[in-house]
Amino acid sequence: MRSDGFLARLVSFVESGSFREEDYTLSPAQKDTLDTDIPENRWLHSVQHAEKPVGARLMSWFSQKGFELFRDLYRIASVFICVTLIGVLLSVVSFLPAFGSAENPAVNEVVERYVSKSIEETGATNAVAGMISAYRGFDTLGEAHVLFVAACSVIVLLRVDPSERKRGKLLDPDRVGGDMDYEPNSDLILRKAAKILVPLAFIFGLYVILNGTSSPGGGFSGGAIMGAGLILNSVAFGFKRTERFFGDEMYHAVKTACLTVYALLMAYFIYMGANGWDDHVWLGIPGGIVSGGLILPINIAVGFEVACTMYCFYALFRKGGL
Amino acid sequence: MELVQNFPFITIVFSLTCGVFCAVLKGKKARGLCLVWLTLTTLMSFSVLLYTLKTGEYYIYRMGKWNAPWGNEIRVGVLEALMATAFSGVMLLSLLGGMHHIFADCEPEKTNLYFTMCSLLMSSLFALIYTNDLFTAYVFVEINTIASCALVMLKSSAKTLVATTRYLIMSLLGSGLFLLGIVILYGITGELLMPSIAEKVRTIFATGEYSLPLTVIIGLFSVGLAVKSALFPFHSWLPDAHGSATASSSAILSGLVLKGYIIVLIKIFYRVFGLEIIVSEQVSWFLFVFGALAMILGSVGALRERDLKRMLAYSSVAQVGYIYLGLGLHSELGVTAACVQILVHAITKPMLFIAAGGFMDVSGGHKSMDAIAGAGRRDPLGGLAFTVGALSMIGIPFFAGFVTKLELTAGALESGTVTTVMALIAIAVSTLLNALYYVPVIFNLFSAREQAEYKGLRVRYRADYAFATVAFVLLNIGFGAFSEYVVGAVRQGLALFGM
Amino acid sequence: MPAFLERLFTNYYETAAMILFGIGFTTLLMHRNLLKKIIGLNFMDSGLYLFLAAKGYIAGRLAPIITDGNTDPSRYVNPIPTGLVLTGIVVSVSVTAFLLALTCRLYDRFHTLDIDEITHLARKERD
Numbered sequence: 001m002r003s004d005g006f007l008a009r010l011v012s013f014v015e016s017g018s019f020r021e022e023d024y025t026l027s028p029a030q031k032d033t034l035d036t037d038i039p040e041n042r043w044l045h046s047v048q049h050a051e052k053p054v055g056a057r058l059m060s061w062f063s064q065k066g067f068e069l070f071r072d073l074y075r076i077a078s079v080f081i082c083v084t085l086i087g088v089l090l091s092v093v094s095f096l097p098a099f100g101s102a103e104n105p106a107v108n109e110v111v112e113r114y115v116s117k118s119i120e121e122t123g124a125t126n127a128v129a130g131m132i133s134a135y136r137g138f139d140t141l142g143e144a145h146v147l148f149v150a151a152c153s154v155i156v157l158l159r160v161d162p163s164e165r166k167r168g169k170l171l172d173p174d175r176v177g178g179d180m181d182y183e184p185n186s187d188l189i190l191r192k193a194a195k196i197l198v199p200l201a202f203i204f205g206l207y208v209i210l211n212g213t214s215s216p217g218g219g220f221s222g223g224a225i226m227g228a229g230l231i232l233n234s235v236a237f238g239f240k241r242t243e244r245f246f247g248d249e250m251y252h253a254v255k256t257a258c259l260t261v262y263a264l265l266m267a268y269f270i271y272m273g274a275n276g277w278d279d280h281v282w283l284g285i286p287g288g289i290v291s292g293g294l295i296l297p298i299n300i301a302v303g304f305e306v307a308c309t310m311y312c313f314y315a316l317f318r319k320g321g322l
Numbered sequence: 323m324e325l326v327q328n329f330p331f332i333t334i335v336f337s338l339t340c341g342v343f344c345a346v347l348k349g350k351k352a353r354g355l356c357l358v359w360l361t362l363t364t365l366m367s368f369s370v371l372l373y374t375l376k377t378g379e380y381y382i383y384r385m386g387k388w389n390a391p392w393g394n395e396i397r398v399g400v401l402e403a404l405m406a407t408a409f410s411g412v413m414l415l416s417l418l419g420g421m422h423h424i425f426a427d428c429e430p431e432k433t434n435l436y437f438t439m440c441s442l443l444m445s446s447l448f449a450l451i452y453t454n455d456l457f458t459a460y461v462f463v464e465i466n467t468i469a470s471c472a473l474v475m476l477k478s479s480a481k482t483l484v485a486t487t488r489y490l491i492m493s494l495l496g497s498g499l500f501l502l503g504i505v506i507l508y509g510i511t512g513e514l515l516m517p518s519i520a521e522k523v524r525t526i527f528a529t530g531e532y533s534l535p536l537t538v539i540i541g542l543f544s545v546g547l548a549v550k551s552a553l554f555p556f557h558s559w560l561p562d563a564h565g566s567a568t569a570s571s572s573a574i575l576s577g578l579v580l581k582g583y584i585i586v587l588i589k590i591f592y593r594v595f596g597l598e599i600i601v602s603e604q605v606s607w608f609l610f611v612f613g614a615l616a617m618i619l620g621s622v623g624a625l626r627e628r629d630l631k632r633m634l635a636y637s638s639v640a641q642v643g644y645i646y647l648g649l650g651l652h653s654e655l656g657v658t659a660a661c662v663q664i665l666v667h668a669i670t671k672p673m674l675f676i677a678a679g680g681f682m683d684v685s686g687g688h689k690s691m692d693a694i695a696g697a698g699r700r701d702p703l704g705g706l707a708f709t710v711g712a713l714s715m716i717g718i719p720f721f722a723g724f725v726t727k728l729e730l731t732a733g734a735l736e737s738g739t740v741t742t743v744m745a746l747i748a749i750a751v752s753t754l755l756n757a758l759y760y761v762p763v764i765f766n767l768f769s770a771r772e773q774a775e776y777k778g779l780r781v782r783y784r785a786d787y788a789f790a791t792v793a794f795v796l797l798n799i800g801f802g803a804f805s806e807y808v809v810g811a812v813r814q815g816l817a818l819f820g821m
Numbered sequence: 822m823p824a825f826l827e828r829l830f831t832n833y834y835e836t837a838a839m840i841l842f843g844i845g846f847t848t849l850l851m852h853r854n855l856l857k858k859i860i861g862l863n864f865m866d867s868g869l870y871l872f873l874a875a876k877g878y879i880a881g882r883l884a885p886i887i888t889d890g891n892t893d894p895s896r897y898v899n900p901i902p903t904g905l906v907l908t909g910i911v912v913s914v915s916v917t918a919f920l921l922a923l924t925c926r927l928y929d930r931f932h933t934l935d936i937d938e939i940t941h942l943a944r945k946e947r948d
Contacts, residue, residue: 008938014588030336031435049411053335067946074851077851078847078850078851078852079847081844081847081850081851082844082846082847082851085842085843085845085846085847086839086840086843086844088538089502089538089839089843090829090836090840091534091825092506092534092535092538092839093828093829093832093835093836093839094828094829094832095534095535096506096509096510096535096832096835097509097510098828098831098832099831099832099833099834099835099875099878100878100879100880101879101880102879102880102882102895104512104876104899105509105510105511105512106512106876106877106878106899106902107512107899108512108513109391110391110392110512110513110901111894111899111900111901112894113392113408113511114885114900114901115885115887115894115897115900116892116893116894117892118885118887118892119892121387121388125887125888126885126886127884127885127886127887127897127900128866128885128900128903128904128907131900131901131904131909132904132908134387135386135388135392136388136392136393136394136904137385137386137394138385138386138394138910139394139455139457139458139461139908140908141335141338141462142338142446142449142458142462142465142909143461143908143912144911145338145341145342145442145445145465145913146461146464146465146468146911146912147911147914148341148342148345148442148845148917149341149438149439149468149469149472149915149920150468150914150915150919151915151918152345152435152438152472153468153471153472153475153919153922154918154919155432155435155924156435156472156475156476157919157923157925157926158430158922158926159432199911214886216884217885220907220910220911221362225822230436252345252346255342255345256342256345256346259338259339259342260339260342260343263335263336263338263339263342264339266335267331267332267335267336269387270331270335270385270386270947271328271331272387273384273386273387273393273841274323274328274331274383274384274385274386274667275323275328275386276323279423280389280870287888290843293467301456304644311608311886313918316922317921317922317925320941321778436849457905457908459922461912464912464915464916466915468915468916468919471919475923479946480930480942480943480946481943481946482928483923483926483927483943483945484927484939484940486923487855487920487923487924487927487936487939488936488940490916490919490920490923490937491858491920492848494849494862494920495846495849495850498845498846498849498862498865498866498869499846500840501869501909502842502872505869505872505873505876505905508876508901508902508905509872509876514901542824624878697831
């Protein structure tokens, strides 16, 4: 029987900024480890073992009640915080310029130039593409690396070495479920549908990437579509079929090549621009596929990076490695 | 444009690429690449510092073909270059000092990712230091957040996983508020570039049209970045994260990562809103009070800790309080003190964490006070570094920490009567508490009551660890001895900073 | 008060966005279930993007894609918020993946999603 005193729990709450629920649902193995472990907190320890008849039981009753009260207060507090925050933000909204009006302060000379000079200066008829890849290209370079750093973090967390995976060794020996090793028997309907949809997804993804300068789309959206195609492929035909053309090494090669090319292009563009030199980039024919100067190669690089990162996320969550 | 002027941009962009390459190299090669690159960035930042000191003015470097409101730009002055030099140097030394821990704590095939994270972190710190655009700041704040969380969790244990989760959740809350602030500010000004926003904000403030949104925006920025930089009431994630990570991670996180966010906050306060608005909105008063509380309660937390690294982590909470106290004095002297404290803490706390890592080596991997008794005898270099660091933290003259306290006191004396008294009391109490928890640790480190199993252990020095500790000690004493140059540079930098 | 409400209804997109943000923020801060925290994070981000998208909209104008050579700025909506939303979405995807991966590992280790319980159990672990 585990009954920590209310005070002890309060102390642990104050120390950690959080508290835990009274009723555990623990596996027997965990119960053993818990009971043999000596708590770090000596006070908690002493309270735990001070289970004496009358007075202590009264205390534990009070602490139980007090704890329930505390939990209710926590809930009330969260609702209160939510309502206060929303209230403050709404009162801010009531001061903001009217929705949809052309007199919005956000419509200024920056916007005008993005729209009116986009074709002339960046070669992109899609002003959004011109803005994110050329005018504010540095932000987008950072953005691509946010995705990269997240992919690396997920690799750190979930990747299991292939040789160890074969031997059935996993990151945590006592993990439950273990559906990482379970590969579903491929479904007939899924297979037939995927045979049609996977090539379509790739073609459509490529289309969105290549036309990013002249229509809605670009590297990020097109890459996500191609990533979906890769995921569908591995769901329908099994991991083996996907690994044949897209394995660990392929992933690293594509990712490194894309990001390096992107950074080098951007560095060249920034270096020339900042020093006031002409960058000798042909802007292409506005509205065509080859348009937008550096935006097209950047879109392609970003597209492939996003595609393989999306698949990488899926594969890591699904089976702990590419 | 001279070649030197390109260096800030090169350090930002190619640190990203260096990180990408580290992700595909093997551990040892990734280490080599990362160390070489960090050395280069340190040298490059130093030459930028010399250049800006020589010309005595800042310059705008546009990131692309188009000038500022259309394109991105970075802004390089003395203060920025000084911070960049210090940060990349400290990053290099922290990595060197904890190198064998990195290889021991990370899973072998994932060690290279440690260096990836360090490079990306360095890039984001450079970008935060140099940027002149709020949205760029947001993007790189996110890289900073993810990379620093990854640095905690690369030492794979249950504790670090939990600490990372809590750290990440708190950071995300902070980023959410920060982004909301940017978005509302964009809604009422229509600008993302700091000087342009400043111009619009001044006219808005004069008309009084958006007074409530302005207050809320300043509140959102302050709370968002205070959560991320662990100002007192929001510090609960810090001791777990910094206490459980590997030695280099703790050093980098508390020495550099927290400061990155504070630099962004300083930029927002003084470059976007300006001193006048900040004072009239009473924000500085909140920063002052919470800074003072952090100085005292952080030290109290450290006093109660029996675990060396968690004690150092609580001490970081107190030291961040000094920075916010300086900012809260809302005077130029106060901001000078805050910037000096950023530098001082960036060179001192990593030294303490690296030394703590060295003590764990000679104490069977334990970090409780009992286990490390006498560790200073077993590892004299670490003992020396820890002693110097601790004396600096207490504020003994001739060490770096003294400079902060001097500047902070000067700033406090200049402000109003109430703030003077309160600031002086906070500084005095905090100094006393610092002494109360650091001095016993020093005695403990050199006491003869070593635990029997570790008695007579002698450390075999590794070149990287020895180099890092010695360099840190020299840096600290050098900072204390030549403080007038550093403070002078900070003053000059702040004059160029756009206050 | 009617004036306040009227302005809220004029800015109904922003109003909805802020309510979403508030709900998401509170869920991320206060909820103890990690998965619900992640859902809260996505709520919060969606609120922000909705707000940004609303900031860029101008009634009766076209998307900023110039197909007929007419570059008159008064024909098109503001392209900047769109670009910012794109950046924000990528950041949000990355962070969500990271948090989900952490949640997987934590669940494997502690067999629960309750962050307070996990914190408590982790305290008993040795390094």
